Amino acid sequence: MAKIKGFFIKIWQWLKDHAPTRRRIIQVYSALLFNANIKGFFKPNEIIYTGNTKVMCVPGLNCYSCPGAVGACPLGSLQNALLLHSKPTIMYILGILVLFGMFLGRTICGFLCPMGLFQELLHKIRSPKLKKNKVTRVLSYFKYVLLALLIIIPLLYKGIPFFCKYICPAGTFEGGIGILSEAANSDFFAMLDYLFTWKFALLVIFIVACVFIFRFFCRFICPLGAIYGFFNKIALLGIKLDKDECIDCGKCIDACPMDIKKVGDHECIACGKCVDVCPVNAISWKGSKFIFKNKEAKNPVVDSPIDIAKLKNVPANTEAENRQVTAENTSTSQEVKTAINKPQKPKYSRQNKLWLKITAPIVATVVLVSALVYYNIILKPDPMPSGSSVVQVGDEVPSFSLELYNVPQATLTATPTGVSHSFTAKFDGDLKIQISANNVKAFNGDVEVSSLVVNKGDVVNLTFKADINTEFTVYFISYFDTTKLNGKVTVINFWQETCDPCVAEIPHFEDLYDFYNGQINMIAINDDDDYTRRRIQAFIDARGWGDYDMMFGRCLPDDVFNAFKVLGGKNAYPITVVIDTNGKVSNITQGGLSYDELKLIVETAMVS
Amino acid sequence: MDKVFALKIRKIFGWITVGLTVFLGALFLGNVLDIYFTGKAKGVGAVVYSREIASQHLATILPFFIFYVVWVIAVLVIYTKFKVDTKPSVYSEPVYIFKRYQKRLISANALFEGDREPLFAQYNSVLDKIKKLKIITLAVWAVAIIAFLVYMFLPSSFTDKNHATEEVLRMAYIVLPIFMVAFAVNIVCNYVISNICNGFLPSFKDLTKGLKPVNTSRFYDNKKFILILRIVIIFIGALFIILGIALKDNDGKNGVFYVLQKAINICTECIGLG
Numbered sequence A: 001m002a003k004i005k006g007f008f009i010k011i012w013q014w015l016k017d018h019a020p021t022r023r024r025i026i027q028v029y030s031a032l033l034f035n036a037n038i039k040g041f042f043k044p045n046e047i048i049y050t051g052n053t054k055v056m057c058v059p060g061l062n063c064y065s066c067p068g069a070v071g072a073c074p075l076g077s078l079q080n081a082l083l084l085h086s087k088p089t090i091m092y093i094l095g096i097l098v099l100f101g102m103f104l105g106r107t108i109c110g111f112l113c114p115m116g117l118f119q120e121l122l123h124k125i126r127s128p129k130l131k132k133n134k135v136t137r138v139l140s141y142f143k144y145v146l147l148a149l150l151i152i153i154p155l156l157y158k159g160i161p162f163f164c165k166y167i168c169p170a171g172t173f174e175g176g177i178g179i180l181s182e183a184a185n186s187d188f189f190a191m192l193d194y195l196f197t198w199k200f201a202l203l204v205i206f207i208v209a210c211v212f213i214f215r216f217f218c219r220f221i222c223p224l225g226a227i228y229g230f231f232n233k234i235a236l237l238g239i240k241l242d243k244d245e246c247i248d249c250g251k252c253i254d255a256c257p258m259d260i261k262k263v264g265d266h267e268c269i270a271c272g273k274c275v276d277v278c279p280v281n282a283i284s285w286k287g288s289k290f291i292f293k294n295k296e297a298k299n300p301v302v303d304s305p306i307d308i309a310k311l312k313n314v315p316a317n318t319e320a321e322n323r324q325v326t327a328e329n330t331s332t333s334q335e336v337k338t339a340i341n342k343p344q345k346p347k348y349s350r351q352n353k354l355w356l357k358i359t360a361p362i363v364a365t366v367v368l369v370s371a372l373v374y375y376n377i378i379l380k381p382d383p384m385p386s387g388s389s390v391v392q393v394g395d396e397v398p399s400f401s402l403e404l405y406n407v408p409q410a411t412l413t414a415t416p417t418g419v420s421h422s423f424t425a426k427f428d429g430d431l432k433i434q435i436s437a438n439n440v441k442a443f444n445g446d447v448e449v450s451s452l453v454v455n456k457g458d459v460v461n462l463t464f465k466a467d468i469n470t471e472f473t474v475y476f477i478s479y480f481d482t483t484k485l486n487g488k489v490t491v492i493n494f495w496q497e498t499c500d501p502c503v504a505e506i507p508h509f510e511d512l513y514d515f516y517n518g519q520i521n522m523i524a525i526n527d528d529d530d531y532t533r534r535r536i537q538a539f540i541d542a543r544g545w546g547d548y549d550m551m552f553g554r555c556l557p558d559d560v561f562n563a564f565k566v567l568g569g570k571n572a573y574p575i576t577v578v579i580d581t582n583g584k585v586s587n588i589t590q591g592g593l594s595y596d597e598l599k600l601i602v603e604t605a606m607v608s
Numbered sequence B: 001m002d003k004v005f006a007l008k009i010r011k012i013f014g015w016i017t018v019g020l021t022v023f024l025g026a027l028f029l030g031n032v033l034d035i036y037f038t039g040k041a042k043g044v045g046a047v048v049y050s051r052e053i054a055s056q057h058l059a060t061i062l063p064f065f066i067f068y069v070v071w072v073i074a075v076l077v078i079y080t081k082f083k084v085d086t087k088p089s090v091y092s093e094p095v096y097i098f099k100r101y102q103k104r105l106i107s108a109n110a111l112f113e114g115d116r117e118p119l120f121a122q123y124n125s126v127l128d129k130i131k132k133l134k135i136i137t138l139a140v141w142a143v144a145i146i147a148f149l150v151y152m153f154l155p156s157s158f159t160d161k162n163h164a165t166e167e168v169l170r171m172a173y174i175v176l177p178i179f180m181v182a183f184a185v186n187i188v189c190n191y192v193i194s195n196i197c198n199g200f201l202p203s204f205k206d207l208t209k210g211l212k213p214v215n216t217s218r219f220y221d222n223k224k225f226i227l228i229l230r231i232v233i234i235f236i237g238a239l240f241i242i243l244g245i246a247l248k249d250n251d252g253k254n255g256v257f258y259v260l261q262k263a264i265n266i267c268t269e270c271i272g273l274g
């Protein structure tokens, strides 16, 4: 009996000794809260959560393509805002980052970031560790280089989310591997190529490095940590050092796992390790005044100046009249020769935080449970199906329709006498004239027109008149639908302007279209839900694609034959659907295509 | 338990874990490269990755992976059994100690006389050397940053808007070596500075004997200033968010719209898929 009791006591003792710290509990809690859509990991009919809470960024690095993520990633959103050159978006994201930084600084890294937790858990694997040194100090500035690249590249060169695409291991791990691990998403494998190989290799290197080097990614790579680091000194929460109390013993810097130069500087993640080792209580938590009662504190290391002297094994008053430090031996000795004869500052007692001890966990639990219930039980399953497309290879192509960008839009000023505008039609068929101002009318000669029947190559001359001078934009719209397939092989590419593989492959489509000299239909379309026509047309014109012979189009959200919904309809890009001469789907490719790959697919569709 | 023995045990198991971790990493790396290059060797249009191929490769790693997990847990237990209490040590980088001595110099507002005079002259010459090395470090970084900026803003850079990856790689080929040189110079300079500091420490100790350390105050020590700064920054942050929501771009969309659009659509390149 006594033996059994002893065994349980031992286990209890072990559990007590190895109980997670409060910081660890908060880290796990935030990781769960930011990824509360747990069903996303198990439901094959839903790739990622697509609800409205994703308008808000979470404070840490948490990929928004993670099946569980319920918020947006601040770094991904920042890059997207920069590469869209959209001022409201840049402002919105900067505002969020500034507030996060100002309130929490890098406390976010220490407490709230799931990537931080992941790295710390890896570092728990018992092995010799690489201590910080001069090299790691210099390397810690590398993240600022990446931050500069992250900002400059999207600004200069629209289209590359540089950090997400080439570096971020959170995206590869949470998003990429998270999605690939779901059996229903098997067709995503087809798009894996050099980029996945590179990012997977990088992920493996990061993971291995994190076992030996504390927070390898945070210290050297993470631009988000670099951003929050700018706020560390002035953030409302974090770690602060009382210079008057500090005796310069260096124990804090030794205990700190980050590459700090001073406690609480831009590298500090507020882990609190230094708080406990400081022999004179010079380090404390910012804001502790409001939480703790102002009282003579019980120092965790020593209780009074006399004890400090005792602890260091040197008599008090060794060298000075007032507070004076004799740290001559600090470079070699563990005994810091310290002498202090000034009473220590009153500290903040922990007795008064009972209310906090009770209410904080209750509120936190209620929030987490509500989030889990809401995202996993109350919320209806997302209608967005998994996989790359609605249709399957071999299916009869369903009826679809889309709107084509036939002629570039024009912004003109109509006058009572009329302003003329001429253009060459790119495709045969109906051309609808859509004018942004109600009082402007279009005339073909003397006849008022709202649409025209044109043939490819026709030069059309229109006059726009208004009672008073009016600036307007005119759009020329053609339609394409299943009836116009004409027994030709049809390549339909679904793309987005912010997707680099999409943008990279479009010239191959044009080259192949030219190669077949109009013997095939070639259409690149994007969803009007995402980006409006004007934006896309401007994008197409800026790339010089306006002169391409292939078709560009878009789908209207309320069109029941919306090609995006009936053929693609997914939230992953790019997708290419090829229809053969018999009107059957002959190939579906997820991911970018080279010219040769595309040619091979089209050749196969031609002979089928 | 004998501390030396416990340390030895921990060291042995720890280093085996190092080997196993690196080996496991190499296995994953080797397999992913194998899949990629084998797939590419099959020619255009061939399947590079598929669930089946990935599963086959994972299956070869799995036994070792399971062994690794068991090993890690075992070592965790061994480390708990062979616990070694280590006392908190003192950060002893020479540069750091040098700086601490420098803090004391501030309190000596008169020039040193007598036997400390030559020491002070020596200190100044050491400082001079350190300064020069720091200037070299700054200069190489400045060159690297200028080279980067020049490359970025040259009209001939980033011209091929349809091949982003190639453009980024081209930039990396040109700019990265310059950064690597700057990094190497920085490390070498740091080592030299550290040695210089270390060599002077005993003399520095004599020079600063009896002096009190003085902490120079910085802008963030001024509480009033910090309070105002915090209020201003919070105000700016809130204002930015409000403007981001209220302002619309040419397409009539606000900042929230684009954040949501990006977050609910998977951009496969962002997550490293393609």
Ligand code: SF4
Binding pocket: A060, A061, A108, A109, A110, A113, A114, A115, A116, A217, A218, A219, A222, A223, A224, A225, A226
């Ligand atoms: S540095 Fe980056 S990854 Fe690390 S904890 Fe901070 S935000 Fe997360």
Ligand code: SF4
Binding pocket: A239, A252, A255, A256, A257, A258, A260, A262, A263, A264, A265, A267, A268, A269, A270, A271, A272, A273, A274, A275
């Ligand atoms: S040990 Fe102290 S200084 Fe270092 S990161 Fe943790 S809280 Fe910051």
Ligand code: SF4
Binding pocket: A241, A245, A246, A247, A248, A249, A250, A251, A252, A253, A263, A277, A278, A279, A280, A281, A282, A283
């Ligand atoms: S441990 Fe405390 S006394 Fe020692 S240097 Fe750090 S803050 Fe100062």
